[in-house]
Amino acid sequence: MSGFLPESNHIRWLDSLKQSMESEATTMNFKTLIGLAIFFVTNCVLAQSVDFMAPKDGAVLSSPFKVIFAVSGMEVSPAGELKPNTGHHHLLINTDGIASGTVIPFDDAHQHFGKGQTETDLSLPPGKYKLTLQFANGAHQSYGSQLSKSIQVTVK
Numbered sequence: 001m002s003g004f005l006p007e008s009n010h011i012r013w014l015d016s017l018k019q020s021m022e023s024e025a026t027t028m029n030f031k032t033l034i035g036l037a038i039f040f041v042t043n044c045v046l047a048q049s050v051d052f053m054a055p056k057d058g059a060v061l062s063s064p065f066k067v068i069f070a071v072s073g074m075e076v077s078p079a080g081e082l083k084p085n086t087g088h089h090h091l092l093i094n095t096d097g098i099a100s101g102t103v104i105p106f107d108d109a110h111q112h113f114g115k116g117q118t119e120t121d122l123s124l125p126p127g128k129y130k131l132t133l134q135f136a137n138g139a140h141q142s143y144g145s146q147l148s149k150s151i152q153v154t155v156k
């Protein structure tokens with residue numbers, strides 16, 4: 001019988017091998033989970049977006065009404081200065097967001113908040129409107145669709 005492990009030892013060896021494989025799998029899963037957690041936390045912290053604090057999408061309003069802007073992952077700064085990760089809000093009325101890098105027009109459909117304002121009182125005749133927030137840099141160059149958000153409102 002020399003050269004062979006006694007049967008009980010052989011089983012114990014298989015068991016310990018199985019256990020070490022299982023614990024390795026657990027370690028791998030744990031590492032994957034930690035990696036995913038770090039990925040999501042980092043992404044949330046660094047995520048850049050704009051949103052309307054008011055009005056709500058689909059709101060029915062009386063004119064004038066207050067529009068409140070919010071931005072995440074960027075700092076609000078007056079126009080004129082070109083600093084990374086800063087910019088100012090724009091409110092676009094019944095028009096689409098502006099492609100990244102394009103200067104936002106100065107007209108009735110594109111209001112600039114170049115002093116760094118984060119809210120405004122908007123007066124509009126009765127009707128349905130698409131309101132779009134567009135964040136842009138100190139030279140009014142759009143940050144594109146990632147920093148744009150549209151809602152629909154009805155003015156009574």
Ligand SMILES: [Cu+2]
Nearest residue numbers: 112113114140
């Ligand atoms: Cu501007």
